[in-house]
Amino acid sequence: MCTFNLPNTKEEVPVHLTSDLAQEQLISFPAFKNWISTLQHSLSTQQNQSHAFHSAPYKLRSIEIQSVDFFGGKRIGFIKLKAEVSNDKGEKLPGSVFLRGGSVGMLLILQPDDVSSNSEDEKHVILTLQPRIPAGSLCLAELPAGMLDDVGTFAGGAAKEIEEETGLQVPAKELVNLTALALSSATSDNEEHLQQGVYLSPGGCDEFVPIFLWQKRVPREQMKEWQGKLTGLRDHGEKITLMLCPLKEVWRQGGRDAKVLAGWALYEGLRKEGKI
Structure with a gap:
């Protein structure tokens, strides 16, 4: 299993890959790009004092890729992953995700x-x-x-x-x-x-x-x-x-x-x- 740190993040977010998936493939998968960008922006809104989670903000801690389905042998079709999103109190949000895109x-x-x-x-x-x-x-x-x-x-x-x-x-x-x-x-x-x-x-x-x-x-x-x-x-x-x-x-x-x-x-x- 290969692990890398998610690019463009202030804190380290380890991403654990399956043996059949390369870092470049995951990063370039449109559904993953849209999902991680949307999630990171939503997490950033906790900085606003009016946000419900402002006092104990949640962070993306890690991502574990659990399985990948390929279309035609090479193109990624679906990805199943587990994202750990928690705050410093140890409270976690459900993070089982099936990525397939729009x-x-x-x-x-x-x-x-x-x-x-x-x-x-x-x-x-x-x-x-x-x-x-x-x-x-x-x-x-x-x-x-x-x-x-x-x-x-x-x-x-x-x-x-x-x-x-x-x-x-x-x-x-x-x-x-x-x-x-x-x-x-x-x-x-x-x-x-x-x-x-x-x-x-x-x-x-x-x-x-x-x-x-x-x-x-x-x-x-x-x-x-x-x-x-x-x-x-x-x-x-x-x-x-x-x-x-x-x-x-x-x-x-x-x-x-x-x-x-x-x-x-x-x-x-x-x-x-x-x-x-």
Whole structure:
């Protein structure tokens, strides 16, 4: 096992690696870079006298890498680690972390083009039905989504995932970032610099998901063709079936997927405020 001290820290923070992971690989892994930067900034806010932990601030003491999953043999996919974060009283914060980085979710709303454009009538949301082994499911209904790769922008990543999972080609400029819109109007004195996304399981995972909206008016016959269409990168093991769900029912039909509920809530809230 190799150990090194985390760069750019005032106090030594030893990082213990697994035998299959090099220091350079870890330091350059985008999910690790985002996570450690966010955590270090949040810890620095304890210097403010109004912070709840100011009198007994917590510090990052050490990081132990427990396991690594590689994609394609070389590229890091997931990392499981244990971070020791404690104060001088010996009080510790839970530090088991599953690093996978950001993803993008897409709320794709279709409406027949023979319905009034000023109406919410007959709007449908595209859901994907696909196997999710961690959930023990072979047919989980959820918003189209995917991990962020090196695509330059969140919108570019969303457009790429839309095409891969649904076959629809959507110009990135037509996507509306619902999460950014909502957060821009939120009032908070919080000094933390968190990612602009929905955290799905912050008690154990760093994953954050910005939700993008794309609305399209299409012929009825086209909507019928998309219902039940098989999509996804079949040669990569993706077995995806499309489902068109009435917008007014999506919170119920997709209620097991946090991305569905987040997208629906953001859409309804922003629409009521006249922002979309």
